[in-house]
Amino acid sequence: MRLRRRLLLVGAAGALAAGSTLLWQHGAWGNKVFEPPADDVCIVAPTRVTEAHAYDAASGLAIHDARPIPADARCPVCGMYPARFPRWAAQIIFKDGAAHFFDSPVDLFMFLEKPASFGSVRNAADAAAIYVADFRNGNWLPARQATFVRDSRARGPMRGPDLPAFADTASAQHFIAEQGGRALSFAEIDATVITGLRDANHAHHMH
Template sequence: MKKHYRLPHFGAWLLLLCFLLGVSNSRADQQIEITKQDRCPVCGMFVYKYPKWVAQIYFKDGSAYFYDGAKDMFKHVFDTAKYTPGKTADMMTEILVTDYYEVELIDAKSAYYVIGSDVLGPMGHELLPFKDQEAAQEFLEDHKGNSIIRYQDVTPAIIESLDRRG
């Protein structure tokens, strides 16, 4: 009896090829292009001066905004209409932060954030993002951090408390 093997659909082959080649649709894997004109919509600071702290938000309409740290990025997430009138948080397609040690863009929703450390960002006390818990724990111990939190645990009250520490 002869066995018949069915070939996977073209899309499955393409997906496998992309996986093997390390291709991704995420902007986190791409080099960011910050110009001298890019300003944080929250504080107005020129972002290009602080590449180690850059955060980004992309919207469904293709617009993108840069931030001089995760703290201001979260302020935009929490009050989207204030900083980008006519837009809502559910119109955001991608939210990125810069890993403190690796200095590379990572997905903000999967990052680990250290708060309460002795390291200050461009806008004072910050949430310091890391792509894995081990790096965040090492940083917390080395820099007197208070705790490690995840994206979904960040609240407006936490952001306000960071500003009050300044």
């Protein structure tokens, strides 16, 4: 009987110590902002309708300037969080200043091809500006002036082939020398290219 009582007391003391540790950790870390590791993979259920983010005049940016990606912004194509992937991200700024953010160029081009497929009432003609991130440093580039690389060994946020973007052909060719692939302009990314990349990235996610 004494042994049983002793074991119960030891168990209770252990549980109390564990609970205290968890409370201390919560107090120590509760106010810190979570930052995912560089190799983090975001897996979420696709959103069927994602509202465009309205223009904020207080931001100090012109209405059609590229803007920082809000942490809570969801890609209207796959539902992922583009802010987690700054070297792959893209954005469309519409004429009224509202913006959609994308986790990669593949999803940007999928949206431009068929916006209605993703619940959008806007279309490509409503876009005042389109930007992609420079794969080297994450800086925003006008998408129509960027050079993209197809069929490289680099894998995008969905761990499939994508279209890393660069400010000029020389930068793209330097990347190709290391990672393979071939350079394409914005105009060369046609329906055939988009379909192949869509199937490679979204075959198991699209319905």
